[in-house]
Structure formats: C-alpha cells, structure tokens
Amino acid sequence: MIQGDLNLLAEWSDRWQMKFNVDKRKAMHFGDNYKRYDYKLFGNSLTKVNEERYLISNNLKYxxxxxxxxxxxxxxxxxxxxxxxxxxxxxxxxxxxxxxxxxxxxxxxxxxxxxxxxxxxxxxxxxxxxxxxxxxxxxx
Known part of the structure; x- marks a missing residue:
C-alpha cells in the first residue's frame, strides 16, 4: 500500500518534472509486531531510521x-x-x-x-x- 503510494509519487514527480532527493528520504517503522518492508522511491531503497532528529523516535517517546x-x-x-x-x-x-x-x-x-x-x-x-x-x- 505505502509502496504503491511511493510509486504514484514518483510518477507525479516525473510528470511535473519535480525531482525529489532520494538520499534525504527516510523510512521509520513503528511497533515491533510488523514486518519491516524495504520501501523504494525511483528504484532506490529508502534509508531505515529509528529516530528522526528534532521530531520523534520509533518508540513514540520524546x-x-x-x-x-x-x-x-x-x-x-x-x-x-x-x-x-x-x-x-x-x-x-x-x-x-x-x-x-x-x-x-x-x-x-x-x-x-x-x-x-x-x-x-x-x-x-x-x-x-x-x-x-x-x-x-x-x-x-
């Protein structure tokens, strides 16, 4: 489902000639009971992180x-x-x-x-x- 949305985003980006810097895109998985998917944008895997600076960690604690x-x-x-x-x-x-x-x-x-x-x-x-x-x- 999310991968499908990423594919649509890539198509939109190509159509409107608005490129995204894939190196700055990251994926964060929440919870321990879910499969960790390898998401891709423009054929490149998104970097997996446990926390994002200034925002949140994957355990939802601040x-x-x-x-x-x-x-x-x-x-x-x-x-x-x-x-x-x-x-x-x-x-x-x-x-x-x-x-x-x-x-x-x-x-x-x-x-x-x-x-x-x-x-x-x-x-x-x-x-x-x-x-x-x-x-x-x-x-x-």
Whole structure:
C-alpha cells in the first residue's frame, strides 16, 4: 500500500518534472509486531531510521528530544552569560527570545512532552532563564 503510494509519487514527480532527493528520504517503522518492508522511491531503497532528529523516535517517546533541546537552551544561556557584558532587562529578554526560546518552540506541537520528567526538564530551563531577567525574577 505505502509502496504503491511511493510509486504514484514518483510518477507525479516525473510528470511535473519535480525531482525529489532520494538520499534525504527516510523510512521509520513503528511497533515491533510488523514486518519491516524495504520501501523504494525511483528504484532506490529508502534509508531505515529509528529516530528522526528534532521530531520523534520509533518508540513514540520524546525524552531524547526534550533532553537535547534543554541542553541547547542551557548552552545558549551560558553563551549569553560568557559573551554579553552589558545586560539590561531588555537585552536579556531579546537574547532569550532569539537564542533560547526557539529551542522550546521548534515543532513543539508535534513533540509536546508527555512525561512529567520531560516537562520538568524544560520547565527547569525556563525558570533558570527567567531568573536572569530582573523584571521576571519574581515569576520563577
């Protein structure tokens, strides 16, 4: 069924002269009770992956995503602390909005943390960032 859809996609691509980069296409299988098919697009097998960066793993858990984004957010807070000497509340807020906040918001509708530990990890980073902005310290 999926292979048939891939074949239709390939035909559509040829008809409309819109080529797809097959090297960037991947297949992810969910669950352990299903046969792992070898899907092909334009005669090339799609790469099989267990997780996709920034999105999901085949076990449908987002713990790794939360850990990665929390680490990046902390790195950005450290970068800001080390490299920006003159920090007003407005500067801190602007730096937070541009350096840290995007890590919370990228694809969050998709990988929204379901586990308490994941949610707490992201909240911890949010509280840390809030403490650095004097006008928001009392909210942390």
């Amino acid at each position: 713990t790794k995503q939360c850990r990665v984004e929390s680490k990046k957010g902390n790195q950005m807070l450290g970068f800001k602390a080390r490299n920006i000497d003159y920090k007003t509340s407005e500067t801190n807020l602007t730096l937070y909005d541009s350096l840290v906040r995007p890590h919370f918001e990228y694809a969050v509708q998709f990988w929204s943390p379901n586990y308490k530990r994941d949610h707490e990890k992201l909240e911890q980073l949010q509280r840390h960032a809030t403490k650095l902005i004097s006008s928001l310290r009392n909210l942390a």
